[in-house]
Amino acid sequence: MAVTVDPTLLPELQRYGAFDVAACFNCGNCTAVCPLTGDDATFPRRIIRYAQVGMKQELLSAKELWTCYYCGECSETCPRQAEPGEFMAAARRYAIASYDRTRLARTMYLQPIVGTAIAVMLAALFALFMYAGHGPQDSASLALFQFIPSGLIHNLGLAVMILVFLAGLAGVATMATRIARSEGVGWRTVFGSGAALRRSGRALWIALGIESLGQRRYRVDCETVQQPVAWYRRRWFLHALTMWGFLGLLGATIADYGLELVGIKATGTPVPIWYPVRLLGTAAGAMLIYGTTMLMIDRLRKANRAVRHSSTADWTLLVLLWTAGVTGFVLELALYLPQAPAWGYWVFLFHVAVAMELVLLAPFMKFAHAIYRPVALFFYALKPGGQ
Numbered sequence: 001m002a003v004t005v006d007p008t009l010l011p012e013l014q015r016y017g018a019f020d021v022a023a024c025f026n027c028g029n030c031t032a033v034c035p036l037t038g039d040d041a042t043f044p045r046r047i048i049r050y051a052q053v054g055m056k057q058e059l060l061s062a063k064e065l066w067t068c069y070y071c072g073e074c075s076e077t078c079p080r081q082a083e084p085g086e087f088m089a090a091a092r093r094y095a096i097a098s099y100d101r102t103r104l105a106r107t108m109y110l111q112p113i114v115g116t117a118i119a120v121m122l123a124a125l126f127a128l129f130m131y132a133g134h135g136p137q138d139s140a141s142l143a144l145f146q147f148i149p150s151g152l153i154h155n156l157g158l159a160v161m162i163l164v165f166l167a168g169l170a171g172v173a174t175m176a177t178r179i180a181r182s183e184g185v186g187w188r189t190v191f192g193s194g195a196a197l198r199r200s201g202r203a204l205w206i207a208l209g210i211e212s213l214g215q216r217r218y219r220v221d222c223e224t225v226q227q228p229v230a231w232y233r234r235r236w237f238l239h240a241l242t243m244w245g246f247l248g249l250l251g252a253t254i255a256d257y258g259l260e261l262v263g264i265k266a267t268g269t270p271v272p273i274w275y276p277v278r279l280l281g282t283a284a285g286a287m288l289i290y291g292t293t294m295l296m297i298d299r300l301r302k303a304n305r306a307v308r309h310s311s312t313a314d315w316t317l318l319v320l321l322w323t324a325g326v327t328g329f330v331l332e333l334a335l336y337l338p339q340a341p342a343w344g345y346w347v348f349l350f351h352v353a354v355a356m357e358l359v360l361l362a363p364f365m366k367f368a369h370a371i372y373r374p375v376a377l378f379f380y381a382l383k384p385g386g387q
């Protein structure tokens with residue numbers, strides 16, 4: 001098969017991260033120390049080689065890009081200070097930008113000031129749109145869904161979800177097609193027979209259940225090369241809490257809407273703290289706040305080699321997640337106060353606007369790894385012996 005070489009690939013990749021793989025002399029140290037190197041022992045060196053020689057299509061079709069959790073061990077041992085761990089992170093940013101046809105992801109990564117302005121303006125637009133349809137502020141009790149009618153929030157949320165689904169689907173289709181071609185995986189391999197379906201089901205379970213929700217390789221394999229810290233400060237744990245917290249809050253919001261749809265309770269009806277949906281939201285909010293707070297502290301302190309370099313994209317995601325979690329808790333607090341505080345209504349407006357923005361921007365920023373990584377892990381688990 002003919003290989004197309006793109007001489008602009010390496011300089012283009014360098015715009016996405018602080019690495020210097022041009023200095024790499026292919027010694028193989030990074031592959032030797034990487035806890036996630038497979039049996040063929042080519043990871044991450046092969047991906048670095050693609051960048052060096054300009055093999056853009058091969059790089060964008062490499063599922064291995066997404067199997068790296070950026071433990072930083074390879075960067076630590078690289079004799080040329082090429083920062084291979086940072087290179088892998090930059091290559092993932094480049095891939096997210098390349099899979100997105102709107103070029104919004106590229107702007108978010110390469111023009112941090114414009115990206116931040118877009119994020120701020122989007123939140124302001126959501127807030128203004130909801131404010132335009134606002135109702136009265138009850139001063140006796142915090143009637144949040146009287147102030148911003150639940151129907152308005154639900155319809156806006158539905159529109160956001162549809163847009164995100166379409167954008168995410170387009171990106172995943174591009175990525176999956178590339179990986180499938182390079183791996184020689186066709187429809188028949190996935191759906192062609194009973195055995196193929198069983199194999200695909202198993203791969204799906206490994207990708208979504210064991211690896212994405214259970215964080216197995218991050219938790220078990222990467223842990224062996226991490227600097228020793230207390231369990232509550234370990235990277236996989238903070239990452240997992242952040243992910244579980246976000247998913248829990250999303251689940252609680254959808255479940256609350258579902259309860260209204262089936263006529264059990266209207267959105268915004270006061271419920272005790274032990275009410276399952278509220279309990280889920282509270283526990284998930286606590287996980288999200290703890291996870292994002294500790295991750296930000298670690299980035300500020302450059303507490304480990306994996307956070308030696310932080311991009312604007314890293315901070316944007318963490319700040320948005322943290323803001324959504326904290327404003328949610330402030331609202332909980334406001335609901336317990338004897339008199340409805342007027343600020344509670346504004347915090348609510350801000351909270352919903354940030355949450356909507358977070359979901360809408362998901363396919364266009366670092367958050368997109370939550371969509372792409374499971375797809376790559378699915379292909380990884382699909383190969384014979386893959387797990």
Ligand code: SF4
Pocket residue numbers: 023024025026027028029030031045048074077078079080081082083084
């Ligand atoms: S350890 Fe450094 S120099 Fe050696 S192959 Fe990896 S990136 Fe290249």
Ligand code: SF4
Pocket residue numbers: 030033034035036037043044067068069070071072073074075084085088
């Ligand atoms: S950062 Fe860690 S997981 Fe990623 S390639 Fe380097 S050693 Fe492997």
